[in-house]
Amino acid sequence: MSNSVSLPSYRALEWQGDELTGSLKLIDQTVLPTQLKHIDGNTVELIWEAIKQLKVRGAPAIGVAAAYGIVVGLQPLFQPGAEVSREEFDRQLARVAKYLAESRPTAVNLFWAIQRMEQVAKDHPQCSAADLQQRLLLEAQAIETEDRAMCARLGEFGASLLPANTGILTHCNTGGLATAGDGTAFAALAHAHAAGKQIHVYADETRPLLQGARLTMWELMQRGIPCTLITDSMAGQVMKEGRIGAAIIGADRITARGDAANKIGTYSVAVLCHYHKIPFYVSAPSSTFDLTLLEGKSIPIEERVSTEITHPGGVQLAPTGANVYNPAFDFAPAELITAIITEKGIIQPVTEANVRKVLGA
Numbered sequence: 617m618s619n620s621v622s623l624p625s626y627r628a629l630e631w632q633g634d635e636l637t638g639s640l641k642l643i644d645q646t647v648l649p650t651q652l653k654h655i656d657g658n659t660v661e662l663i664w665e666a667i668k669q670l671k672v673r674g675a676p677a678i679g680v681a682a683a684y685g686i687v688v689g690l691q692p693l694f695q696p697g698a699e700v701s702r703e704e705f706d707r708q709l710a711r712v713a714k715y716l717a718e719s720r721p722t723a724v725n726l727f728w729a730i731q732r733m734e735q736v737a738k739d740h741p742q743c744s745a746a747d748l749q750q751r752l753l754l755e756a757q758a759i760e761t762e763d764r765a766m767c768a769r770l771g772e773f774g775a776s777l778l779p780a781n782t783g784i785l786t787h788c789n790t791g792g793l794a795t796a797g798d799g800t801a802f803a804a805l806a807h808a809h810a811a812g813k814q815i816h817v818y819a820d821e822t823r824p825l826l827q828g829a830r831l832t833m834w835e836l837m838q839r840g841i842p843c844t845l846i847t848d849s850m851a852g853q854v855m856k857e858g859r860i861g862a863a864i865i866g867a868d869r870i871t872a873r874g875d876a877a878n879k880i881g882t883y884s885v886a887v888l889c890h891y892h893k894i895p896f897y898v899s900a901p902s903s904t905f906d907l908t909l910l911e912g913k914s915i916p917i918e919e920r921v922s923t924e925i926t927h928p929g930g931v932q933l934a935p936t937g938a939n940v941y942n943p944a945f946d947f948a949p950a951e952l953i954t955a956i957i958t959e960k961g962i963i964q965p966v967t968e969a970n971v972r973k974v975l976g977a
């Protein structure tokens with residue numbers, strides 16, 4: 617019996633109001649799963665901080681949040697009775713765009729969304745500041761709406777590849793919390809479940825910030841999708857036991873040859889899948905591709921504070937002064953990826969020629 621794929625009842629982010637007084641309502645993902653708490657992103661500083669601290673996270677969601685962050689960041693220009701010149705507006709737009717671009721370095725969706733917003737100003741050099749502010753809100757809303765449609769396509773294409781009656785391993789979180797819609801890799805899980813494929817999801821906890829344990833398990837259980845939480849170090853064992861028929865993960869930046877940067881631990885999952893001859897799928901929108909880069913080693917990898925590892929949840933687990941290395945991402949080389957699922961189609965085998973062919977680039 618198949619169930620229909622329902623959009624999540626929660627939304628990682630939601631715009632409220634108009635271009636001059638509106639704000640971005642965000643789920644604070646750092647306190648899930650025990651608290652469903654919202655923050656009101658009514659200043660660009662709050663939105664910047666929410667991105668930096670992973671209160672809002674996930675490549676597509678970061679892009680949507682930054683797009684709205686630009687609208688919010690320009691609102692202070694419009695004070696009652698004050699005339700805003702286009703020159704001043706353009707100066708402030710450049711400042712806010714640069715500020716938001718400095719929040720996190722790896723997810724290319726952030727820069728893609730900011731550039732799309734800046735392009736609106738370039739495309740309308742003669743319009744007034746007030747008119748442009750309205751156009752910027754429309755562009756941010758378009759980015760959000762397109763993201764929702766993208767998730768649906770990723771879900772359909774991804775589900776078509778997932779085997780039935782087996783376990784599917786996933787890493788980090790790629791669901792509605794990481795996007796404006798139903799997710800990327802997560803959408804494939806939801807669509808496969810709804811299609812009656814009888815899958816069982818094995819979710820890596822995903823240290824150090826535990827997006828898998830805290831967020832993916834929460835999303836799967838919200839949707840009634842059979843699931844089991846495992847530690848990252850158990851991925852090989854569940855494969856060895858024959859529990860896993862495929863793995864599917866998201867991405868934060870994919871190069872022209874198909875090297876895919878994703879949450880730390882992704883490379884290990886890809887190598888384990890290769891060894892166990894298990895299909896390894898990457899699911900990501902075309903906005904996650906950076907065709908200016910060829911090799912994964914060129915992708916800027918965010919390094920985060922050591923306390924994420926030494927003091928998870930504020931509890932000290934390592935000696936004071938311990939040396940720590942905390943890269944937030946690694947990358948799976950194209951050679952280890954069975955296929956990359958995009959909203960424009962499936963890239964398989966993963967080669968630069970096929971990347972460009974499917975993306976039409």
Ligand SMILES: CSC[C@H]1O[C@H](OP(=O)(O)O)[C@H](O)[C@@H]1O
Binds near residue numbers: 868
């Ligand atoms: C749907 S993109 C999700 C992608 O982003 C996550 O990183 P973070 O939680 O640090 O924003 C992770 O790499 C996911 O695969």
